[in-house]
Amino acid sequence: MSSTTSLVDSPPMPAEGVRLKPSFDAGRLLRELTSLREHTWDQQRVYTEDGVGAATEVDWRCLALRSPGGDADRTDPGGPGPRDFEETVWLDRIPYVRDVLDSIPAPLHAVRFMALGPDTVGMDHTDPKYGPRWGVGRLHVPVATNPGAVLVLDGVEHRWQPGEFWFGDFSRTHRVQNTGTEHRVHLVVDVLVTPGLAALFPETWQEYFRHGEVLFNRQECPQTADERRRLATRFPVPATFHLWEDDTPLSADAPQETATLAEEGDRMTLRLPGDRVFALVHLGDNEYRLSGWSEERTLQVFPDGPEPRVVLRTREGSQVHELTVTAERLAA
Structure with missing residues (x-):
C-alpha cells in the first residue's frame, strides 16, 4: 500500500541566499585558519551512493573539521552510511571555530574549510536536495576572500565578506570562481534544518519557515x-x-x-x-x-x-x- 499527502499554496523561499545572524570575529577566524595552512590540504571529493568519489579537477581543496567517523582525510560532504559525523583532530587546534560551530542551533553534519585557488573557476552544478525542502541546509562563513572571488547562485553574484554568516540554497545551479591572486577560503557547515536554525534567519524569511515547503527535523530519541x-x-x-x-x-x-x-x-x-x-x-x-x-x-x-x-x-x-x-x- 502506498499513499501521498501534501499541502498547497505555501509561500516561496524569499531569495536564493540570505545573510544570517550573528556575525563572527573575522580576525580570530583568519588567525586560526593561518595556523592550519602549513598542512597541504587535499582536493575536494564528491560523495555518491557508491561512497567517496572522484576529486575535483580544479584547485579546490578542503580540510575536514567534521566528517563520517571523524576521518581527517575525508574532503567529501558525506551522507548516509555506517558512521555518524564526528569531529576530526583539526578542530582541537581552533577553539574559536569550535565556538562558532557550538553556536549553531542545529545538528551538524560535514564541516570543512574549503579553499578555492587563485585563477580558478568551478563548473555550474547543483547539490541535489541540499535545501530546506529536504531538511538540509548549507551555511558559509567566509574567512579569506578578495574582489575576484564570486559565488554565482541561481544567476545572482554574491561576494560574501569575512566574518559574515550566510545561507545559500545550493540545490539551485551555482558555481564558484576566483579570478584574484589569493585563495578564497570559507568555513562550510552542513546542518539539519530545525526551528532553532530558522530563528537565525531575518524576519522577512519567517513566513516561509512557518508556512513554506520546509522539512523540519526532529531530535534524536534514545531507545533501550x-x-x-x-x-x-x-x-x-x-x-x-x-x-x-x-x-x-x-x-x-x-x-x-x-x-x-x-x-x-x-x-x-x-x-x-x-x-x-x-x-x-x-x-x-x-x-x-x-x-x-x-x-x-x-x-x-x-x-x-x-x-x-x-x-x-x-x-x-x-x-x-x-x-x-x-x-x-x-x-x-
Missing part, C-alpha cells in the same frame, strides 16, 4: 536495548530507497531487495545486499532516519499484531509519500 531488539525484522524495500539523492517514487511495483533491521552495538542499522550498512537515528515511535541524512526518508516499524509492518516514507517539504510493507520477525 530491549526496545531495539523487539524491532529486529526483515522486509522488502524498493532498490532505490537508500539512494538519498534519488527521486524515484516509492512503489511496491518497483524492483525490490531484502532489507534487515537489527541492533548493532547501541543502535539500529539497516543492512542491504552487498554488505551495504546504514546506521539509523531514532526519532520516536520506532521511526528512524538514515544517519548522515535528514528526515527526507525514514522507516517506521510496527512490530505488534500477527504480521509486523514497516512504513517507508520520503518527504519533500509538506509532501509525504508512504509505502507499507509486511515484515518478518527475526529470532532474538
Whole structure:
C-alpha cells in the first residue's frame, strides 16, 4: 500500500541566499585558519551512493573539521552510511571555530574549510536536495576572500565578506570562481534544518519557515536495548530507497531487495545486499532516519499484531509519500 499527502499554496523561499545572524570575529577566524595552512590540504571529493568519489579537477581543496567517523582525510560532504559525523583532530587546534560551530542551533553534519585557488573557476552544478525542502541546509562563513572571488547562485553574484554568516540554497545551479591572486577560503557547515536554525534567519524569511515547503527535523530519541531488539525484522524495500539523492517514487511495483533491521552495538542499522550498512537515528515511535541524512526518508516499524509492518516514507517539504510493507520477525 502506498499513499501521498501534501499541502498547497505555501509561500516561496524569499531569495536564493540570505545573510544570517550573528556575525563572527573575522580576525580570530583568519588567525586560526593561518595556523592550519602549513598542512597541504587535499582536493575536494564528491560523495555518491557508491561512497567517496572522484576529486575535483580544479584547485579546490578542503580540510575536514567534521566528517563520517571523524576521518581527517575525508574532503567529501558525506551522507548516509555506517558512521555518524564526528569531529576530526583539526578542530582541537581552533577553539574559536569550535565556538562558532557550538553556536549553531542545529545538528551538524560535514564541516570543512574549503579553499578555492587563485585563477580558478568551478563548473555550474547543483547539490541535489541540499535545501530546506529536504531538511538540509548549507551555511558559509567566509574567512579569506578578495574582489575576484564570486559565488554565482541561481544567476545572482554574491561576494560574501569575512566574518559574515550566510545561507545559500545550493540545490539551485551555482558555481564558484576566483579570478584574484589569493585563495578564497570559507568555513562550510552542513546542518539539519530545525526551528532553532530558522530563528537565525531575518524576519522577512519567517513566513516561509512557518508556512513554506520546509522539512523540519526532529531530535534524536534514545531507545533501550530491549526496545531495539523487539524491532529486529526483515522486509522488502524498493532498490532505490537508500539512494538519498534519488527521486524515484516509492512503489511496491518497483524492483525490490531484502532489507534487515537489527541492533548493532547501541543502535539500529539497516543492512542491504552487498554488505551495504546504514546506521539509523531514532526519532520516536520506532521511526528512524538514515544517519548522515535528514528526515527526507525514514522507516517506521510496527512490530505488534500477527504480521509486523514497516512504513517507508520520503518527504519533500509538506509532501509525504508512504509505502507499507509486511515484515518478518527475526529470532532474538
